[in-house]
Amino acid sequence: MARNKIALVGAGNIGGTLAHLIGLKELGDVVLFDIAEGTPQGKGLDIAESTPVEGVDAEYTGANDYSAIKGADVVIVTAGVPRKPGMSRDDLIETNAKVMSAVGKGIKENCPDAFVICITNPLDAMVWALREASGLPHNKVVGMAGVLDSARFRWFLHEEFNVSVQDITAFVLGGHGDTMVPLTRYSTVAGIPLPDLVKMGWTTQEKLDQIVQRTRDGGAEIVAHLKTGSAFYAPAASAIEMAEAYLKDKKRLLPCAAWCDGVYGLDGFYVGVPCIIGENGVEKVVEIDLNDEEKAMFQNSVNAVKGLVEAAKKLMPQG
Numbered sequence: 001m002a003r004n005k006i007a008l009v010g011a012g013n014i015g016g017t018l019a020h021l022i023g024l025k026e027l028g029d030v031v032l033f034d035i036a037e038g039t040p041q042g043k044g045l046d047i048a049e050s051t052p053v054e055g056v057d058a059e060y061t062g063a064n065d066y067s068a069i070k071g072a073d074v075v076i077v078t079a080g081v082p083r084k085p086g087m088s089r090d091d092l093i094e095t096n097a098k099v100m101s102a103v104g105k106g107i108k109e110n111c112p113d114a115f116v117i118c119i120t121n122p123l124d125a126m127v128w129a130l131r132e133a134s135g136l137p138h139n140k141v142v143g144m145a146g147v148l149d150s151a152r153f154r155w156f157l158h159e160e161f162n163v164s165v166q167d168i169t170a171f172v173l174g175g176h177g178d179t180m181v182p183l184t185r186y187s188t189v190a191g192i193p194l195p196d197l198v199k200m201g202w203t204t205q206e207k208l209d210q211i212v213q214r215t216r217d218g219g220a221e222i223v224a225h226l227k228t229g230s231a232f233y234a235p236a237a238s239a240i241e242m243a244e245a246y247l248k249d250k251k252r253l254l255p256c257a258a259w260c261d262g263v264y265g266l267d268g269f270y271v272g273v274p275c276i277i278g279e280n281g282v283e284k285v286v287e288i289d290l291n292d293e294e295k296a297m298f299q300n301s302v303n304a305v306k307g308l309v310e311a312a313k314k315l316m317p318q319g
Ligand SMILES: NC(=O)c1ccc[n+]([C@@H]2O[C@H](COP(=O)([O-])OP(=O)(O)OC[C@H]3O[C@@H](n4cnc5c(N)ncnc54)[C@H](O)[C@@H]3O)[C@@H](O)[C@H]2O)c1
Pocket: 009, 010, 011, 012, 013, 014, 015, 033, 034, 035, 036, 039, 078, 079, 080, 081, 082, 083, 092, 096, 099, 102, 103, 118, 119, 120, 121, 122, 123, 144, 145, 148, 176, 229, 230, 231, 232, 235
């Protein structure tokens, strides 16, 4: 059986990390595409030369021409610019909306049957833009953010409770921005919901509130440390979890920016929600019960994303 072909559009910090992880996990052969000449070729060769040491089999190709992604099974898009200290993700929209137009066209012409994972920010509006430009079915185009935000939440909870990350679950919904909604009721330590852990005296509501806020600010915290760009190890690991769910038909239930039509009161809109990923892409959006406070936070986040999608519409080249 032929190996999977995984195209990485954008060979920067996340693209390079994705390429490395794909080889280590033997998920398939990798094509790195970038407009920067030499970058995808150099990173591809460097990682290929690590495979004999790791004892894994994967082919690596670097390219500056979209024809290289022809027939890809999965495309992970990180093309565009990241933010620097003092910027919000939304400040990236002008540059990145145009990049999504070009990338969408490249996907449409070369691999219209692929499962496409968008990472480029501002995430929820960019996955919308990429889907529009590619014309692919909505269930085959999805955005990565919720897995990352939930992983950050889990890490901070691990620090608070000193319990293995394996025993901590978390769900962060909504747009990937300041309005994201970490759901404490649906986040647990070994199945015990966080509000119950407060009642048990294992933590305080005040500490929990601080962790929720740190999760919302998680991206900015890394940007402030790095100064030259944004997080890339955890974002790459998160996208790999989604790609693996598709390639291995794992039916993972993950928080992703998925197309919501007839769920959560939405009629055709990309935003972070729990969804099942398997061989058919996004196979189901799962509508969980939200209380009034959670509904209000989710709606606030949807409104923020709506504004960005409207802005993206004006920036996308017509036709
Ligand atoms: N969704 C998330 O949770 C999440 C997490 C981290 C970063 N991001 C976003 O991911 C994006 C990439 O981050 P990074 O750290 O890898 O940035 P980076 O600057 O290291 O890499 C981006 C790459 O895109 C390339 N590029 C630019 N325009 C292109 C085009 N038209 N076609 C192909 N390639 C093009 C650049 O040459 C560069 O190599 C940023 O927008 C960042 O904000 C999102």
